[in-house]
Amino acid sequence: MSPSDAPTVLAVHAHPDDESIATGGLLARAVDAGWRAVVVSATGGERGEIVGEGMDPDEVRPRLREVRAAEMEAALATLGAEPPRWLGYRDSGMVGDPGNDDPASLWRAPFDEAVERLVAVIRAERPALVVTYDAFGIYGHPDHVQAHRLTLCAVEAAAVPALHPAAGPAWEVSALDLATISRTAIAEMNRAFPEHGTVSPFGTETDPAAIAMGVPAEAIDLTVDVRAHLERKVAAVRQHRSQLALDSFFVGMPDALTELAMGTEAYQRRRGAVVDPGDPLAGLG
């Protein structure tokens, strides 16, 4: 799998399904623009809830890593991205979960070792654009926060030949974007979902200033309209069957709400200049 001449976007995620939910529109858009899209997941999502239709959690749990890897392959194929890359850590679970104490978990991994694994992926894939989560991991999951920290360090380290020399020749990433969500958009969803007789996944607060996750609208650098890629994004999310309860908001949601919740992706640019606030690929590649 040798990198071709096409520009590459590398998305660094914590668990299978995050790539489609948080960045699926951008990845599909990049593929349609002739880019290579590569996704690396830090963990196999082994502590994810098993809620898929017809799945027996006790039966699936011991082989959840394999199940989620297969779902990830299918999701990335749906988006047009390359097969998944893995950093090889275990899911740490939410704050307070015993998974946080697992020595094989991402949360417990020696930080420099994890940076080196990611540096090796960056140097092998040579991305123009790297994408990960905002500093709060969008909603505070320890693995998301750790993926953010790792990515910031690995992007810097990948460009320095003296650092991690065993991880390949140095590579300078042109742009780094952090997937986030606007508090104004969350407030709008929290207002709109009840109007359609359903509950917003973000709760009921309708005052942006009182919402703790995401970032204020003015802290967003790129607002990407992914409605043209929405069908593929939703189809990719649905490939993660083990994570998808029948009452999930990804199943059977009115089109207007799907568009509201998933038709726009917001990013903070942490490296590189913003050329077009509606297009993270502009000026790259």
Ligand SMILES: [Zn+2]
């Ligand atoms: Zn996640």
